[in-house]
Amino acid sequence: MSRTDRTDFDTLAVCAPGVEPLLDAELAALGIRRRRVVRGGVEAVMRQRQLYAANLWLRTATRVLVRVETFGAGTFHELERNAALIDWQRWIPAGAAVSFRVTSHRSRLDHTVAIAERLAAASGAELATTGDRRDDESPDDSAPVARFVVRLDRNQCTLSADSSGEPLHHRGWRRQVAKAPLRPTLAAAMLAAVGWPTNPSPAGRVMFADPFCGSGTLAIEAALAATGQPPSPGRTFAFMDWADFAAGTWASVTAVSSLDDGPVPLIVAADRDAGAVAATVANAGRAGVAELLSVTCASVSAFAPPPGPPPGPDDVAWVVTNPPWGGRLDSGGDLRDLYATFGQVMRERFTRWRVAMLVTDRHLAAHTGLGLDHALVTTSGGIGVQLLVTGPIGEKRDGPRRRRAPGGPTRPRRGSPKPT
Numbered sequence: 001m002s003r004t005d006r007t008d009f010d011t012l013a014v015c016a017p018g019v020e021p022l023l024d025a026e027l028a029a030l031g032i033r034r035r036r037v038v039r040g041g042v043e044a045v046m047r048q049r050q051l052y053a054a055n056l057w058l059r060t061a062t063r064v065l066v067r068v069e070t071f072g073a074g075t076f077h078e079l080e081r082n083a084a085l086i087d088w089q090r091w092i093p094a095g096a097a098v099s100f101r102v103t104s105h106r107s108r109l110d111h112t113v114a115i116a117e118r119l120a121a122a123s124g125a126e127l128a129t130t131g132d133r134r135d136d137e138s139p140d141d142s143a144p145v146a147r148f149v150v151r152l153d154r155n156q157c158t159l160s161a162d163s164s165g166e167p168l169h170h171r172g173w174r175r176q177v178a179k180a181p182l183r184p185t186l187a188a189a190m191l192a193a194v195g196w197p198t199n200p201s202p203a204g205r206v207m208f209a210d211p212f213c214g215s216g217t218l219a220i221e222a223a224l225a226a227t228g229q230p231p232s233p234g235r236t237f238a239f240m241d242w243a244d245f246a247a248g249t250w251a252s253v254t255a256v257s258s259l260d261d262g263p264v265p266l267i268v269a270a271d272r273d274a275g276a277v278a279a280t281v282a283n284a285g286r287a288g289v290a291e292l293l294s295v296t297c298a299s300v301s302a303f304a305p306p307p308g309p310p311p312g313p314d315d316v317a318w319v320v321t322n323p324p325w326g327g328r329l330d331s332g333g334d335l336r337d338l339y340a341t342f343g344q345v346m347r348e349r350f351t352r353w354r355v356a357m358l359v360t361d362r363h364l365a366a367h368t369g370l371g372l373d374h375a376l377v378t379t380s381g382g383i384g385v386q387l388l389v390t391g392p393i394g395e396k397r398d399g400p401r402r403r404r405a406p407g408g409p410t411r412p413r414r415g416s417p418k419p420t
């Protein structure tokens with residue numbers, strides 16, 4: 001893969017393992033030509049406006065890398081000689097430091113720190129002392145860093161520039177987190193896996209509920225998607241500091257307005273922890289969706305759907321949640337009761353809703369008494385997790401056992417990103 005001209009980029013959109021088909025579907029919906037799905041990402045060719053649109057609109061990707069160059073690097077001399085030929089100024093804004101995330105396989109050069117030092121010297125920029133920032137979303141006040149990913153394989157060095165900068169899961173609106181927050185990209189993957197609408201039909205209601213909302217990640221992602229807004233409105237990206245940044249193209253990519261003729265989503269969220277509820281409200285305010293959320297401080301046993309009749313055939317109604325999972329079997333007693341209560345509340349009050357729950361332990365999930373199928377298998381914080389889903393609650397065995405193709409129902413809505 002190499003850059004084919006000034007406006008075509010060979011890219012790798014990066015995601016968590018297991019999420020690739022969902023990311024592939026997102027790229028397809030943007031009209032982007034995908035080359036192949038690889039573990040942890042999708043390779044694609046993007047024109048400049050598509051690169052901008054991908055960063056703005058992709059909900060499940062953590063970053064979008066652009067291939068800068070591939071060259072021989074069998075020795076440090078060869079690495080330095082080839083690195084000196086790179087047009088670094090194209091990727092590094094004036095005054096920025098550089099960081100290189102280096103991996104080496106089957107290659108003579110395997111001292112990743114020394115490789116990064118040589119590349120930094122060739123670039124003429126200072127090597128940043130830190131890598132990625134901590135995993136929260138507070139504003140970064142430190143000096144700008146141009147990030148690169150370097151992969152040596154069989155003495156060939158592939159250098160990629162990170163067009164996203166701050167990882168895409170740093171949404172900007174999620175500055176307050178409660179205990180065990182989900183990565184927003186995983187929340188987005190859960191929603192995509194159940195077919196949460198980004199293009200709802202005006203015919204029906206669109207309803208969402210999360211009784212264990214923590215910092216509100218799922219509810220806010222659901223609100224942004226269902227109203228056709230980008231996942232992190234207003235955030236900036238590394239490509240905006242590149243030498244060939246086209247402000248007019250960016251303006252046209254961001255000019256797409258959100259829908260106002262679709263149904264207003266009805267979103268209820270709750271948590272028994274008052275701090276979590278405060279975080280949800282504050283985060284929703286920053287995301288601009290506060291008026292779409294009804295948030296309460298209550299235990300799951302008091303949780304109820306939005307007022308109105310049970311969902312009909314034209315309605316979309318999902319409980320998508322991430323209950324506490326604990327880490328150890330010996331804490332399973334309390335959690336079994338909690339899961340049983342959750343299942344009982346679903347059966348008694350959420351008739352014809354569908355349920356999706358992210359769990360680490362399928363046996364624990366069985367205490368809900370709900371008929372559950374797999375919709376997604378991935379990782380969260382290095383732990384294996386699975387998204388389990390039901391059919392409509394109250395129908396036979398919680399509805400027909402059907403499994404949607406991941407990503408299949410996700411499609412661009414009117415007014416949201418157009419294929420570019």
Ligand SMILES: C[S@@+](CC[C@H](N)C(=O)[O-])C[C@H]1O[C@@H](n2cnc3c(N)ncnc32)[C@H](O)[C@@H]1O
Nearest residue numbers: 181182212213214215217272273299300322324
């Ligand atoms: C894994 S966290 C959810 C994290 C959330 N998805 C986020 O991104 O921030 C589980 C949440 O369940 C809440 N919780 C635990 N027991 C509860 C109960 N009985 N009723 C309601 N909420 C409860 C905890 O306070 C915690 O915020």
